[in-house]
Amino acid sequence: MEEFRNNRQPQPSTSSKSGSKTAAPETKRSRVVVSQSKRGCVTCKTRRVKCDEQKPLCRRCVQAGRLCGGYSHESQLSGALQPALKIGIRTDNHTERLSYLAAQVLSLDNDGRPLQQDCVWGRIFVQLSNQVECVKAAAAAFGAAYESSLNNAIAKGSSSAWRYYGSALTTLQSDLNSKAAGRESLALASMILACVEILSQHERNALTHFLGAVQILTQTYQSCHGVPPTDILDKINDELVRINLLIGSYALSQTPSAMFLDFQEIDIGNDAFREPELAINTAMLCLHRSYQFIESAARLRYTYPSWKEQDPVMCKGQSDAVTECRSVLDGLTAVATRLQARYSGAASTRRESEELAEIYAIRAQLRSTIIFLLCAHSPFQTAYDEHLDEFRAVVSDAAASARLMRRAKPGVYKRFSTRPGIVGPLFIVSMKCRDTPLRALATTMLNEQGREGPTDGRIMAAIGARLASLETSACNTSSPCTTLAACDVLEGQRVHGYGVSPPRVDGDGRSVVDVRFSRPKVPLLLGWGQVDYSCLDNWTFWSEAIDI
Incomplete structure (x- = not known):
């Protein structure tokens, strides 16, 4: 706001005791108002700040990292200080x-x-x-x-x-x-x-x-x-x-x-873990190689009850993949220790918190991958029962990552990332760990997560809960109050796989997903050597609509 005076100099007024007055010209003041543009963008008008009217996006919004609402003047936003658009604003x-x-x-x-x-x-x-x-x-x-x-x-x-x-x-x-x-x-x-x-x-x-x-x-x-x-x-x-x-x-x-x-190519050595980003890239490379091995091992899954003594080349590949994963885990532990020391200090930044959360998420991914690697030689679901400590470590790392992300100030919009997070590892625990308390904990944690890439934590929790119910419903324990142990869930009662379709709305207006479960018609322990389990005809598939 500017003020300026009339260019005529005012004369001082005088007065006498007799009451005579000398007239003086009156000082005139005028205000020049720089008004807000009536044609500014929706976001600037809502925030009551001057808009530079750059098209198609206001430069002021872009430079400030705000979502410019364009130049539709018929729409109004509630909340004058809301830093981004409400959904549904129409623009030109x-x-x-x-x-x-x-x-x-x-x-x-x-x-x-x-x-x-x-x-x-x-x-x-x-x-x-x-x-x-x-x-x-x-x-x-x-x-x-x-x-x-x-x-x-x-x-x-x-x-x-x-x-x-x-x-x-x-x-x-x-x-x-x-x-x-x-x-x-x-x-x-x-x-x-x-x-x-x-x-x-x-x-x-x-x-x-x-x-x-x-x-x-x-x-x-x-x-x-x-x-x-x-x-x-x-x-x-x-x-x-x-x-x-x-x-x-x-x-x-x-x-x-x-x-x-x-x-x-990245050399997995000490230099690979100098910085968090480099460490994450190294872990992603390790995951990529491990998944390729798991895929190649899957082709032998129903060839032998265990190919450990049948295929020395595969045994060497399995050992190398597990060793590499454990080496990367050690490197990530060192990175997490350094980040944790900085994060605990008074000068820690939000970015450091997010990096630490991502390191823990990648650790959870690696641990769940180790479980798959260690079970790659066996077609039996009971093979997973030998790795309860690894399942516990997955849940621990996932919990640490979730805790750090909750502390970080949420953005207006959740960023979409192509990096794996904690939903996948938690679902693996929910699906493959038959220890009842740990499985229930993983399912509860899943239900607290939102969308992560192609998966939604709540949907995965619903599938995991149903899968657990299918497996434990036929279990008999010595006492109704006894907590089921993994060994109480028999091989023939275990679900081997699942597939899920995109969400849909059913006839009652409910959001559901159609889940297709599978298990062998004759349990592996009973039919091995007489039934060809590589043939789909020897498997049972059934679908269920699960509310989400």
Whole structure:
């Protein structure tokens, strides 16, 4: 606000005792008001600050890490200081708004700052989503799907979200055919669409997009003819490995051999654990290799009751994989100790808390992977009963990670990460650990978790609870008050596997998931040597709709 005086100098007024007065010109004051723009963005108008009116997104909002609401002047927001848009605000440029929402979720931390500048979901995503049409369309599709997930509309099938998704598919196919976009842009757009399907819990569709990105990358590397790939291609390759870990887990971890996909080599030595980020990358590489071994071992699962004495090559591979996992665990323990010392100090930062939480989550992943590695030689579910200490360690690390994340100040939007977290390890305990108290604890912890990549903790908890009920309902103990031990759950009563469809709304308006359970028709202990368990005809499958 400015003040200024009339350029005429005022004359001092005089008065005498006789009451005579000398008239003087009156001082005039006027106010020049810099009013708030009536055409400013929704967010600036709500916050009652001046908007710079840059289109399509206000620069003031972008620089402050806030979600710019665009320039729709018919909509009103409640809560003048709310730092981001309420869901459902209409703007004159939906694609730009949704693309920026995708950046908020994929590329910014809880403080609104960009993630690591040189990673895929940092500078690379921001640059390509602003410059390349197919990447921008994919980003808008992700933003629309994320918005629908906040409104719980994905299970009901949001027409708006799938309209953007269809448009992104069309744009990607067009750019692929016309070669209007570079290979790195096409691969990134496919990765973003895989994330849309992950968010929507359509894991098979996510795998299709993932494999499309792998194929694009493979063709790119093959066409290089010895020329070193660009830095951006290497980073996209490494991110594809992480997505493979997320959507493939233990069942689909082996990428088709005709396609190029592997981590850039990292020496697992002391230097690999200098910094948290490097340590996490080392652990991801270890998980990738372990999952590949587990997948190869699965082909022998029903060939022998145990291939430990039948296949020395596989025994060596199993031993090497377990040793590598334990070595990485030791390295992560050292990193966690250093971070814990800093986190306990007065000068600890939120980022350090988040890094420590992620280290504990990766530790839980590694421990659950060790359990699968140690049981890879045996088709019997009772093999898992030998690793109760490892199951306890999984729950302990998962609890530490969850506790640290609860202490961190939540962001306006929960960031979508392609890194594995604690839902998977906890579900493994809920599914494979038959110690009743520990299994129940893991299921309870699962129920307290939200969405994590393709999985929802509450859905996994419901599946785990039902699976436990199926296995223990036929158990007989000496006393009704006696807590069931793992040995009380007989091999023939154990569920071997499950499959889950995307959420749907049933005829009564309830959100449910259809879960398909499986167990051998003749228990392994009774039919081994007479029944071919590699044949699906010798298995029983049944489906149940479970409320979520």
